[in-house]
Amino acid sequence: MMHHDVAVVGGGCVGLSVAKHLRERTDLDVAVLEKEHHLAAHQSGRNSGVLHPGFNYPPESRKAEFATEGTRRMKAYCAEHGVPCDELGVLVVAKTDAEEARLDALAAQAEANGVEYELLDSQPAIREHEPHAVGQAALYAPEAASVDAQQYVYALAREIQAAGAELYTGHAVEAIHRTGSGYRIETDKGPLEATYLVNAAGLHADELAHQLGVGEGYQIVPFRGEYYELRPGRRHLCRTMIYPTPNPDLPFLGVHYTRRTDGKVIIGPNAVLAFGREAYENTQFDLSDLFDTLTYGGFRKLLASRMMLSVALEELSKSYRKGKFTEASQRLVPDVRQEDLKRSYAGIRAQVVSDDGDLVKDPLFVTTDDSIHVLNAVSPGLTSSLPFGDHIAERLEALR
Ligand SMILES: Cc1cc2nc3c(=O)[nH]c(=O)nc-3n(C[C@H](O)[C@H](O)[C@H](O)COP(=O)(O)OP(=O)(O)OC[C@H]3O[C@@H](n4cnc5c(N)ncnc54)[C@H](O)[C@@H]3O)c2cc1C
Helix, strand or coil, rough: CCEEEEECCCCHHHHHHHHHHHHHHCCCCCEEEECCCCCCHHHHCCCCEEEEEEECCCCHHHHHHHHHHHHHHHHHHHHHCCCCCCCCCCCECCCHHHHHHHHHHHHHHHHHHCCCCCEEECCCHHHCCCCCCCCCCCEEECEEECCCCHHHHHHHHHHHCCCEEEEEEEEEEEEEECCCCCCEEEECCCCEEEEEEEEEEEEHHHHHHHHCCCCEEEEEEEEEEEEEEEEEHHHHHCCEEECCCCCCCCCCCCCCCEECCCCCCEEEECCCCCCCCCCCCCCCHHHHHHHHHHHHHHHHHHHHHHHHHHHHHHHHHHHHCHHHHHHHHHHHCCCCCHHHEEEEEEEEEEEECCCCEECCCCEEEECCCCCEEEEEEECCCCCCCCHHHHHHHHHHHCCC
């Protein structure tokens, strides 16, 4: 039977980054097991593709550290590996006094985290950056960038293979068992053994962890994020990236505008409960996943909060009613008309909810004697993927 020192389950940006850093730091024989035949089929290829420098996160938090360092490292990585990356900067727009006060808090975080920023205090100042954006104030962060996330994942895959790691695509892990000296991993193509395990299975990470009795106080609740895109003749309405001021009580940043590296302007994502971990259309559902979510006590506690229930209903209406989505888009750019928008792709966030009903906002990973389970590679997980993978590789090295 095939044996590797380390098996990484999941070939998204996190799993591949772990493999990259393990190969750089150690002489361990590393294999990555990916269930899809093509990479970047889930979160790592279905996101906004924005590098978020750390102004959105509290100083000294892991999220702030990873995001700030990740933005810089990823720009260098993209330049070195020919991955499209446009340093456009981002405009976070405030529409009310309460939002303007929150912008000051973001500016303080930017300052503490060493992120460049500028506060714009008038509509004319906003218009100099984005002629069609409307607000009473804004924070401009020039370090934010737009990246081709799928090409980034493929660059990582090429790099780890060149460094001697095995990448098994089309290998779905069905079960994992403990053995006396590590793990026996059953895949749909046959078993293999490994001394150490890294579980970076994204939307399915909790299912694999639970098989081994790890992370049982948490469950992934899939939240779909749907995008529209501007018709080609209307793309001038957004030059760079325009975000609303985030609500600090929610882990999602709100419907925003992103100019992608291919020139398209996407608007979204909303955040609706997905009726399946891979239910990318709002007409799709997976009965077993849906049952798991609806019977999960943590999810029921989450929905018991009046604020969460009203957010959930509002987001649901944006999914089924284009007019509602258009209204959310017009809040930042009033010149956008319903006919300017056409449906684009969707992504699904692997959002971890605790048994207490909390949406876990920080990265969460659980280390055992010989394994690491990445349970919440929460946004900005793409931005943070290089330092995050480095950190996990360092932890695994310490287990030897
Ligand atoms: C809508 C949306 C917008 C986002 N926008 C941004 C953004 O602008 N900037 C940012 O920094 N972050 C963003 N994020 C977050 C970011 O995309 C994720 O944090 C990151 O991609 C997580 O990577 P991952 O490798 O953990 O997960 P994934 O990319 O989901 O990778 C997990 C992999 O594991 C594989 N897998 C699962 N189960 C098995 C199994 N049993 N056997 C084998 N393989 C398995 C899957 O096929 C998948 O390829 C966004 C996310 C979403 C959903």
